[in-house]
Amino acid sequence: MDVLVVGAGPAGLALAGQCARSGLTTGLVDPAPERPWTATYGMWSPELPGDLPPSVIAARAAGRVFAQTQHHLGWEYAVVDVPALHAHLVRQLTGVHIHAGRVVGSPERGMVALADGSSLRAEVVVDAGGRWRPLDPIPARRGAAEQTAYGLIVGEDDAAALLGPGDALFMDWRPDHGEAGWPTFLYAVPLGGGEVLVEETSLARRPGLPMPTLRRRLHARLTRHGISPPEDARSEKVWFPVDHPRHEVRGVLGFGAAAPLIHPATGFSLAASLQLAPQVAEALAAHLPDGPGRALTAARRTVWPPAAKVIHRLRRIGLEALLRMPPDEVPVFFEQFFTMPERHRWTYLTARDDVRGTAAAMGCLYRSTGGPLRRRLVTSAVRRPVKSNDASATGDPPSDR
Numbered sequence: 001m002d003v004l005v006v007g008a009g010p011a012g013l014a015l016a017g018q019c020a021r022s023g024l025t026t027g028l029v030d031p032a033p034e035r036p037w038t039a040t041y042g043m044w045s046p047e048l049p050g051d052l053p054p055s056v057i058a059a060r061a062a063g064r065v066f067a068q069t070q071h072h073l074g075w076e077y078a079v080v081d082v083p084a085l086h087a088h089l090v091r092q093l094t095g096v097h098i099h100a101g102r103v104v105g106s107p108e109r110g111m112v113a114l115a116d117g118s119s120l121r122a123e124v125v126v127d128a129g130g131r132w133r134p135l136d137p138i139p140a141r142r143g144a145a146e147q148t149a150y151g152l153i154v155g156e157d158d159a160a161a162l163l164g165p166g167d168a169l170f171m172d173w174r175p176d177h178g179e180a181g182w183p184t185f186l187y188a189v190p191l192g193g194g195e196v197l198v199e200e201t202s203l204a205r206r207p208g209l210p211m212p213t214l215r216r217r218l219h220a221r222l223t224r225h226g227i228s229p230p231e232d233a234r235s236e237k238v239w240f241p242v243d244h245p246r247h248e249v250r251g252v253l254g255f256g257a258a259a260p261l262i263h264p265a266t267g268f269s270l271a272a273s274l275q276l277a278p279q280v281a282e283a284l285a286a287h288l289p290d291g292p293g294r295a296l297t298a299a300r301r302t303v304w305p306p307a308a309k310v311i312h313r314l315r316r317i318g319l320e321a322l323l324r325m326p327p328d329e330v331p332v333f334f335e336q337f338f339t340m341p342e343r344h345r346w347t348y349l350t351a352r353d354d355v356r357g358t359a360a361a362m363g364c365l366y367r368s369t370g371g372p373l374r375r376r377l378v379t380s381a382v383r384r385p386v387k388s389n390d391a392s393a394t395g396d397p398p399s400d401r
């Protein structure tokens, strides 16, 4: 094969399909390649790739935020119809060789070993294995900073006290859950078909805030707003790392959440993966005639142009600043963030390769903050990463761990 993609999540499917369309002999391997996806996916509407059919969008809503006060984002949020997106990407897989199997490593360049003892070979191997990064043998040096969330799916009439029609709450930092300690926010989005997802979210914590805490807070928050979810309401559990270093294993291209394309300030990676997939496939197709090394280098440069590397570093500094903030400071920080002009907010939340724009947004944020928060933003660039947020200062009951 020319290209073997490991992982049949959205990033792997999108890239495998685009490689096949670019004329490359392509394979895709996953323990359960046909398994439907269960997560709720969303992205900012302006980031929707132009070639996505409208039928893959379940709902669109105007983005709103509560930090200390309410803010309108100024752009729209699109909630994906996940089965429709899956079906759409599967339809693009014509000609792709699909293998069911669990990848356990890449013992040599261009070779992938499977758990059943068999192996697959390709000129270029792509690790699109999401948070598992099956082709990255390097163990994490410290505990990961993780986004965790616990959500329930309720009827839109039941959620009316929190979410109006055409409305999406990107973040609601009001402490309506009634607990001190590690700050969490409510994320509430329409799913279409009269349903709404309400999710208590810990944006990032090292390690992730445990599910029982999030569940308890969600129920307390809903009660506070007079919402009692039905006993049999479907739930969603979110857990993934937001501080993976860049995937730099020799002979392998990291793609999707494995790259990592995850933005630590939102946890989003879907839009970036869908946008980059055709560009990466084009780079591979253009350079494979010069050898797999050249093709891999070109694909890596497409995923990680120098500017994107700088921004990855800047975003991780922002993440470490967040992990250092005392709980009371977090809503103040987001109040400053969402008070910034729209262009700065948009650039910081979405641009992967606009160093000047991202630096301008960070500069604007720095100027608008004062005192300890300002110091924290600066010192995070030079201090060692936070080892753990598990100190008793977080205020979480120890019984949750």
Ligand SMILES: Cc1cc2nc3c(=O)[nH]c(=O)nc-3n(C[C@H](O)[C@H](O)[C@H](O)COP(=O)(O)OP(=O)(O)OC[C@H]3O[C@@H](n4cnc5c(N)ncnc54)[C@H](O)[C@@H]3O)c2cc1C
Binding pocket: 006, 007, 008, 009, 010, 011, 012, 029, 030, 031, 032, 038, 039, 040, 041, 042, 043, 101, 102, 103, 104, 128, 129, 130, 131, 132, 133, 134, 236, 237, 238, 239, 240, 255, 256, 257, 258, 267, 268, 269, 270, 271, 273
């Ligand atoms: C509940 C939830 C909600 C989320 N919501 C959003 C959202 O709204 N917007 C957004 O942008 N992001 C969201 N995310 C983040 C999310 O992880 C992704 O953006 C998206 O799933 C990443 O796609 P991916 O294809 O890179 O990885 P994944 O979707 O994680 O897919 C990885 C694939 O690799 C396969 N794999 C793993 N190990 C192996 C192995 N050893 N061998 C072979 N295959 C393997 C897995 O089976 C899986 O199919 C959410 C995550 C969760 C958990």
